[in-house]
Amino acid sequence: MTSYNDHSGSGASATILPFAEPQRAARDTRPxxxxxxxxxxxxxxxxxxxxxxxxxxxxxxxxxxxxxxxxxxxxxxxxxxxxxxxxxxxxxxxxxxxxxxxxxxxxxxxxxxxxxxxxxxxxxxxxxxxxxxxxxxxxxxxxxxxxxxxxxxxxxxxxxxxxxxxxxxxxxxxxxxxxxxxxxxxxxxxxxxxxxxxxxxxxxxxxxxxxxxxxxxxxxxxxxxxxxxxxxxxxxLATTRSAQTGGFRLPVQRVSRPGESFRGYQGTVAGGAVRPGDSVVVLPSGMVANVKQIVTFDLVRNAAVAGDAITLVLDRQVDVSRGDMIVSIDAQPLTGHHFDAQIVALQAGGIEPGKRYWLKSGSRRQRVSVAPLSQLELSSGKWKTHEDTLAMNAIGKVLLSFDETAIFDIYEQNRSTGAFILIDPDTLNTVAGGMITAKRSQADAAHRDGQRVVLSLPADLADQLMSTEIFAARRDEADVRRVSAARAADLMKDLEA
Known part of the structure; x- marks a missing residue:
């Protein structure tokens, strides 16, 4: 690979690395x-x-x-x-x-x-x-x-x-x-x-x-x-970033039912490719099916790739709704209740520890609690432990905790399914943009989220706890999340293991 470095003997290099060999004859089709x-x-x-x-x-x-x-x-x-x-x-x-x-x-x-x-x-x-x-x-x-x-x-x-x-x-x-x-x-x-x-x-x-x-x-x-x-x-000579690597991803935006004989799942392919006959999984339910047909506005296609707006027809009746994701069976995204992320605070007031926001990623919207972990100090380039509010324009690492199963890819692997925005439920302002960096272990039914204790309990037990005087006196120190009894039992099993 050719290097455009300064050859004057100075220790500083004018150019570190070019992007490609200057041999490209054909014109790139993607801008x-x-x-x-x-x-x-x-x-x-x-x-x-x-x-x-x-x-x-x-x-x-x-x-x-x-x-x-x-x-x-x-x-x-x-x-x-x-x-x-x-x-x-x-x-x-x-x-x-x-x-x-x-x-x-x-x-x-x-x-x-x-x-x-x-x-x-x-x-x-x-x-x-x-x-x-x-x-x-x-x-x-x-x-x-x-x-x-x-x-x-x-x-x-x-x-x-x-x-x-x-x-x-x-x-x-x-x-x-x-x-x-x-x-x-x-x-x-x-x-x-x-x-x-x-x-x-x-x-x-x-x-x-x-x-x-x-x-x-x-x-x-x-x-x-x-x-x-x-x-x-x-x-x-620069290269474009491909969204076709990795597994197939279709965030479902709409279920199409023009008649009794047709059911299709519409959306824009967010990664990978798909063909009729491919096996896919519907998340978060985990239902498995095969692709029967790929339909666009004017024809039936034999394949679809990232960026294509399609209607996907499966070979069997499965429960799919807006916000679900249809993915390849052999290269699935991460699912869980806790994820590490990096965010940029975008509004005055910043990001408050423990406050519950709406998180929107693709066609999916979920409630989430945000716990700031550290903040980037721009002058030194170092991450400093941080549990206070992330002010406007701050760049921070946070822990995201969801009530329901969340579906993400690591941002480095897929921009579309690894990115999100946070919305303040009170003002409906977009208060942060973020990128998923890792999945956290789910073996914690009760954990400390910043300085607030978060309890995941069955709905009836959660209601009983919140009605007590003791809980009312400590309301600023704890959050209660309502989950199904089966989910609570799974969390307890994880803790016992």
Whole structure:
């Protein structure tokens, strides 16, 4: 594999690893999804605008409007490329990005969908939204300031969202006199940060988004010391993340019964592939059946893969409802009542220990209690024990405890079935986004959830306990979950074992 490293003898490496051999002849059919992220005023919108401009993705009427709206924006006589992305009136008035803006462009080699995400801390939730579907992150940093706390936050969130390909765009290199040492220092600092996040595929590029140097066109005349790829060359060689690996997953969104002779289960395939004749399991019930037919809106198909919207017909009558998941029999997801997860708090007020939220994943919605375990300290990159409220924009590790059986994959294995959001039942606001990292043992009918005791009891016994004066006096210290008698018996057996 070719390496674009600096060969000047300096200890810092300009580029750590390219993404692929530059041998790809055929055009990729699936667009590469990427985001730009980083701190405030690092030039994210300008960079994407320049990409669109230099790849001829800006139509004539858009170009005329851009030149008209730009006015005298800079000394180079160039339009304000950021206006191609900042469409909200508030964004244009303040010169900042607030919402996520998506744009499409292409080259002769492949097509791209790019998301411009906000840099301000208060809009971190919008950045997390853009990262959730991206294959690659372009992390910008101002050459004058280097790696900032918000840069670290965005890099961490992108890594948590499963992004493993990063481009470090050291922007505004012209404002530091194209200083090679400054670029290498920033690249080295980011390499150390990326190592703590488990990210290995990194390309560092010095550039001037405004002038277009090393964006689409080479900046070699201004930076003869840099021998690596331009941004567009790096993007053309990046890989897309496949959702077809692993077992078949169909979160059921709707049961279709147009007549007595037809029963189909509708949804979008969230992973793997399926064919008629395949054996499948319906979760959480565990009922087994075979696939009889795969139907779409206009034809009967002989296979379906991730991303396909289908109606699945089984060879026997089974009890399936919205929120259930139909999966391959030989590669099933995790099921249980307790899961470890990492979350990003998205609303003022944060995440309260022991509070019960709605968790939504795909078409399934369940009640869950959240116990914060630790919080990421951005300045040091270390996880600190944390049992208090996770404040807005905090990144934390938590324990999720469910009343009913939950169904997940590990997020690293399947984004669709390993991701979730938390909804405050009082305000109906989305208060956090999260990723499943592991399943916890279920051998605990009574356990300590933060500083609150959680008791899983049969419904009649739970009602009796909650009606007592003793329980009423300790209500702030304990939660009672109603489960079936069979479930309670299973938990007691686990404890005795």
């Amino acid at each position: 590469l999804r990427l985001i730009t992220c980083g701190s405030v005023d690092d030039g994210k919108s300008t960079l994407i605008g320049r990409l669109l401009w230099d790849t001829k993705a800006v139509k004539e009427d858009q170009a005329a409007t851009l030149k008209r709206d730009s006015g005298a924006q800079n000394d180079l006589g160039l339009p304000d490329f950021a206006l191609l992305l900042d469409g909200l009136q508030a964004e244009r008035e303040q010169g900042i990005t607030i919402d996520v803006a998506y744009r499409y462009f292409s080259t002769d080699r492949r097509s791209f969908i790019v998301a411009d995400t906000p840099g301000h801390e208060q809009y971190t939730r919008n950045m997390a939204t853009g990262a959730s579907t991206a294959d690659l992150a372009v992390l910008l940093t101002d050459a004058r300031t280097g790696i900032l706390e918000q840069t670290r936050r965005h890099a961490t969130i992108a890594a948590l969202m499963g992004i493993r390909q990063f481009v470090l765009a050291v922007n505004k290199i012209d404002l530091v006199g194209y200083d090679k040492a400054i670029f290498e220092k920033i690249a080295h600092d980011f390499k150390e940060l990326a190592a703590t996040l488990g990210v290995r595929q990194i390309t560092a590029i010095p550039m001037s988004a405004l002038k277009g140097e090393n964006v689409v066109l080479s900046g070699h005349s201004a930076m003869p010391w840099y021998e690596g790829p331009t941004l567009i060359e790096t993007l053309e």
